[in-house]
Amino acid sequence: MSGVREELCCYGGKIAQARLVAGAGGNISAREGETVWMKPSGLALDEMGPEDLCGMDLATGEQRKGARRPTSEVNMHLGIYRVRPEIRAVFHCHSAWASGVISAGVVMKPMFAEFVNDLGRTGTVPFVTPTTQELAEAMAEQAKTCDTIFMVNHGVLAVGLNMKQAFFRLCVVEDAAKSLVAASVVGTPRFLSPAQCETILGLDAVKHRTKMAEDGS
Numbered sequence: 001m002s003g004v005r006e007e008l009c010c011y012g013g014k015i016a017q018a019r020l021v022a023g024a025g026g027n028i029s030a031r032e033g034e035t036v037w038m039k040p041s042g043l044a045l046d047e048m049g050p051e052d053l054c055g056m057d058l059a060t061g062e063q064r065k066g067a068r069r070p071t072s073e074v075n076m077h078l079g080i081y082r083v084r085p086e087i088r089a090v091f092h093c094h095s096a097w098a099s100g101v102i103s104a105g106v107v108m109k110p111m112f113a114e115f116v117n118d119l120g121r122t123g124t125v126p127f128v129t130p131t132t133q134e135l136a137e138a139m140a141e142q143a144k145t146c147d148t149i150f151m152v153n154h155g156v157l158a159v160g161l162n163m164k165q166a167f168f169r170l171c172v173v174e175d176a177a178k179s180l181v182a183a184s185v186v187g188t189p190r191f192l193s194p195a196q197c198e199t200i201l202g203l204d205a206v207k208h209r210t211k212m213a214e215d216g217s
């Protein structure tokens with residue numbers, strides 16, 4: 001049994017438990033060599049087992065393993081791995097708070113340290129019809145320079161050097177959205193300045209944390 005497949009199913013459970021998806025929404029994948037293990041279409045993230053995953057050939061996109069049909073966003077996942085060879089995980093969700101804030105046209109900016117520490121480079125992709133080749137290409141283009149991508153009228157996508165890093169990114173985005181809404185309700189949100197972000201990134205504690213995230217430990 002592949003450890004990668006089991007770990008991917010474990011993170012599927014965590015994402016569902018964190019309520020970052022509803023029903024069969026969202027899709028996640030992990031790369032193992034030249035194979036990308038992908039969520040099957042139609043199953044919820046917390047009901048799929050290792051045997052349900054679809055093993056796609058990274059170079060050709062052909063399905064090599066698994067009897068189920070892969071997620072309809074299969075090309076979005078494959079396209080991102082092709083432009084980011086160091087990436088081992090691509091997680092995409094439609095979490096309610098983040099999707100709402102992003103779709104209101106608000107640009108998510110750093111309000112607290114985790115946003116700066118954990119999200120890597122962030123970017124936004126305007127609405128493109130889900131499951132299309134056009135979306136796959138727009139996301140691959142953005143993923144060349146971004147680790148966490150806000151998708152207008154759609155959701156969030158995070159890449160990771162490992163699955164834990166991608167998962168943490170989805171969690172931090174959702175919390176950032178909740179904090180932004182809370183700040184907007186009771187007053188005016190105040191964001192960290194570029195200089196404050198630079199200072200945070202230079203902290204020893206943050207460098208240690210980043211190294212741990214990159215190692216997956």
Ligand SMILES: [Zn+2]
Binds near residue numbers: 092093094130154155
């Ligand atoms: Zn989606």
